[in-house]
Amino acid sequence: MSGSRNPSAGSGDADHDRTIRELRRGFLEGLPERVTALRRALRAISPSAVATDQPIGELWREAHNLAGTASSFGLPELAEPARRIEELAERWSDAGRVSGTDRTAALEHLDRLEESWRQLTDRDEEGEAG
Amino acid sequence: MGEIRRVVVMEDDPDARALIRASLVGEGFEVREAPDGAAGLELIRRDPPDLALIDYLLPDLDGLEVCRRIGADPATEHVPRILLTGKRDLDPDEIRSAGATGTIAKPFRPDRLGPRIREVLG
Numbered sequence: 086m087s088g089s090r091n092p093s094a095g096s097g098d099a100d101h102d103r104t105i106r107e108l109r110r111g112f113l114e115g116l117p118e119r120v121t122a123l124r125r126a127l128r129a130i131s132p133s134a135v136a137t138d139q140p141i142g143e144l145w146r147e148a149h150n151l152a153g154t155a156s157s158f159g160l161p162e163l164a165e166p167a168r169r170i171e172e173l174a175e176r177w178s179d180a181g182r183v184s185g186t187d188r189t190a191a192l193e194h195l196d197r198l199e200e201s202w203r204q205l206t207d208r209d210e211e212g213e214a215g
Numbered sequence: 216m217g218e219i220r221r222v223v224v225m226e227d228d229p230d231a232r233a234l235i236r237a238s239l240v241g242e243g244f245e246v247r248e249a250p251d252g253a254a255g256l257e258l259i260r261r262d263p264p265d266l267a268l269i270d271y272l273l274p275d276l277d278g279l280e281v282c283r284r285i286g287a288d289p290a291t292e293h294v295p296r297i298l299l300t301g302k303r304d305l306d307p308d309e310i311r312s313a314g315a316t317g318t319i320a321k322p323f324r325p326d327r328l329g330p331r332i333r334e335v336l337g
Contacts, residue, residue, distance in 0.1 A: 104241070108230065112230040115230065150228040152322075153301055153322045154230045154322075156321075157234055157323055
């Protein structure tokens with residue numbers, strides 16, 4: 086069985102760490118696109134959404150993937166608002182309706198997501214410049 | 216169990232898929248990847264790997280169904296299957312009856328993925 090860091094890579098750990106950092110940067114660069122998809126799915130949900138409403142499913146999947154991937158990259162400030170949106174979508178699917186309060190809450194989580202993303206990218210840019 | 220070297224990964228999120236690939240390549244695995252169950256099953260059928268790592272929530276098939284289909288094909292029934300899942304309430308009996316060896320919880324730590332695979336496979 087394989088199992089330890091690839092010794093043939095020589096400076097394997099450093100290469101691996103650099104790869105993970107590059108993937109994290111790519112993930113952050115793609116985040117605005119993910120937020121746009123979340124906003125689009127949220128807009129498409131009608132107030133009288135039924136459990137089989139496709140936009141709710143899309144919102145749930147987008148938020149679920151984002152929350153899980155952000156966590157794996159060690160970015161809880163992105164994972165947490167995404168998880169809240171995922172939970173709201175799950176509740177709407179179960180209840181078959183979307184309250185105005187919940188919709189506002191989802192928008193607030195999206196705003197928080199974007200703000201956290203801005204802070205993270207600013208911090209990364211400062212780190213690279215410094 | 217023999218050496219586990221060649222892995223097929225099924226994961227729909229491209230960033231998560233790239234992270235899994237990087238984690239496993241760093242551990243010395245050879246990785247092929249698919250964004251959904253149908254493409255993953257085709258990869259496995261064409262050239263059976265030593266392990267299938269399957270996201271539970273794929274866009275076309277759920278992970279349990281993918282496990283069942285791998286097990287139903289005589290050419291691939293020997294391939295060990297591990298489910299990647301964020302769900303905490305999966306029925307262990309259902310997982311076993313679908314032919315999965317076990318599960319790895321999502322979100323995963325990239326540096327723990329290889330060791331977790333070894334733990335699950337025993």
